[in-house]
Structure formats: structure tokens, C-alpha cells
Amino acid sequence: MTKTDKQALRAKAEMATQGEWWIDSHGSAMVAFPSTTEVLVVFVTDSNAMGPAVRHEDTGNLSHWRNDNDASFIAAANPVTVLALLDELEAAEKRNYELESSVIAPGIMRCAKCQFVLTKNNINMAAGTITAGDSKTEPCPNGCGPLWPVTWKEQALEMRDSSEQWFEDLQVSKARIAELEARTITVKLPAACADDEYFIDGVFQPLRYERDVERALRAAGIALDTGE
Incomplete structure (x- = not known):
């Protein structure tokens, strides 16, 4: 359908009786419900209740319709028109799905x-x-x-933020490594003299000495890997 066709159909729908249309339980009339408290007769099929035809000022037609624009709307909303609209709607929905899937x-x-x-x-x-x-x-x-x-946009933004955080963490780590590599630590190690506790009967006791050296290094903030 062309844009002009759709505009003409919309105009006819706006001039027709508003609300949902229903056929009554007896099939003798079509009624509309413009609101929850209002019921309007669109068309009467019972010839006895139809009454005389009326000339409508807005259309100039002589008919039994309460609103002669309803007849024009029904004629315009014929099966060919409705099916064409449904085809366009389905095609648009399919295209939307394709676009959303690519996003x-x-x-x-x-x-x-x-x-x-x-x-x-x-x-x-x-x-x-x-x-x-x-x-x-x-x-x-x-x-x-x-x-x-x-x-994809959200994923790209998240990856960008993560990359920025990784870069900042890397710079902090590099600065910390440089700081550790540049520092000088002075450690006072225990002296091993012939007359101290590391000698027993003149024999050097390495385990005692290593123990005290390890304690001195740990006290200075130096971590040791003793292989245990």
C-alpha cells in the first residue's frame, strides 16, 4: 500500500464510529463500544427494526446506517486492504528482528x-x-x-572500560616494581664469632646461625623462599 492509501484509510477510520465493534448475540445488529458505559448501534440487519433510509449531510448518501462513514470505512477496509497491511506488518517485523539480531x-x-x-x-x-x-x-x-x-555497543563499552582499568593497574604495578627494584635495604646480620652461641665446643652450628639470619631478613621486610 502506498502512503496515500494508508492516509485515506486512516481518515475513514477516524470518521467512523469509534470503539470496538461487535455483532450482537442475535445477529440482528452491529454495535460499537466507544467507552465502558456507552453502546452505539453501527448497523441494524433486521429490516423490521431498520427504519427508513436517512440522507446523511456529511456524505450526501441515502442509507440505513446511523453513521454513513461506517459504510465507507468497511468498504475501504476490505480483505485485500487488510491482507496488504498484514503483509507489510509481517515484513517490517521480520526486518526489525534482523536489525535487532545484528545489534x-x-x-x-x-x-x-x-x-x-x-x-x-x-x-x-x-x-x-x-x-x-x-x-x-x-x-x-x-x-x-x-x-x-x-x-555490541554495550560489549564494546565494557571492553573499553576494562582495557582502561587494566592499563591503570599495569601502570601501578610498573611503578611498584620500579620502587622495589630501586630501594636499598640494610640488614644487620648476626656475627659469627668463635666464642658466641653459634659455636659449641669450637664447632660452628649452621642451623642456629641460619635461623637468626632468616629472622633478621624477615624483620627487614624481605620474604624468603626456603623451599619448604
Whole structure:
């Protein structure tokens, strides 16, 4: 349907009796419900109750319709027109789905409350391939609510933020390494003299000495890997 056709159909619908239309239980009349408290007769099929035809000022037609614009609307909303509109609607919905699918990062879901992220992958052992899973909504394992698909834009922004954080952490680590490498630590180690506790009957006791050296190093903040 062209834009002009749609505008003409809309104009006829706006001039017709508003509300939902129903056929009464006896099939003798079509009625409309403009509101919850109002009922209007659109057309009477019972010839005895129809009454005389009336000339309508807005259309100039002589008819039995209460609102002669209703007849024009019904004629315009014929099966060909309705089917054409449905075809366009289905085509538009299909296109919307295609566009939405291209926007969503497949297989990545996130909870809007706890930020839990679920990544789905399909593993084909026979072919040796891994592909992205579906993006169907499912409950958050933390009970917060549903997991929602993540768009490529959201994924890109998250990766950008993560990269910035990684860069900052790297700079901090580099600065700390440089600081540790540049520092000088003075440690006073125990002296081993022939007349002190590290000698028994003139024999040097290495385990005692190593014990006190280790204590001195630890006290200076130096971690030791003793291989234990």
C-alpha cells in the first residue's frame, strides 16, 4: 500500500464510529463500544427494526446506517486492504528482528541488577569448532530477575572500560616494581664469632646461625623462599 492509501484509510477510520465493534448475540445488529458505559448501534440487519433510509449531510448518501462513514470505512477496509497491511506488518517485523539480531552480541547475557554475565558457547567436538550460543532471556542464577541480551555497543563499552582499568593497574604495578627494584635495604646480620652461641665446643652450628639470619631478613621486610 502506498502512503496515500494508508492516509485515506486512516481518515475513514477516524470518521467512523469509534470503539470496538461487535455483532450482537442475535445477529440482528452491529454495535460499537466507544467507552465502558456507552453502546452505539453501527448497523441494524433486521429490516423490521431498520427504519427508513436517512440522507446523511456529511456524505450526501441515502442509507440505513446511523453513521454513513461506517459504510465507507468497511468498504475501504476490505480483505485485500487488510491482507496488504498484514503483509507489510509481517515484513517490517521480520526486518526489525534482523536489525535487532545484528545489534545483539550473540551468546552474551547480563543481569541488570547484579551485573552477572553469562556467556553461551556451542562446542562441536566432531568439527572442532566453538560458536556463539543463543541470546534467549533466562533467569539470573542469583535470583535477581532475567538475564538480558547484551548489544555490541554495550560489549564494546565494557571492553573499553576494562582495557582502561587494566592499563591503570599495569601502570601501578610498573611503578611498584620500579620502587622495589630501586630501594636499598640494610640488614644487620648476626656475627659469627668463635666464642658466641653459634659455636659449641669450637664447632660452628649452621642451623642456629641460619635461623637468626632468616629472622633478621624477615624483620627487614624481605620474604624468603626456603623451599619448604
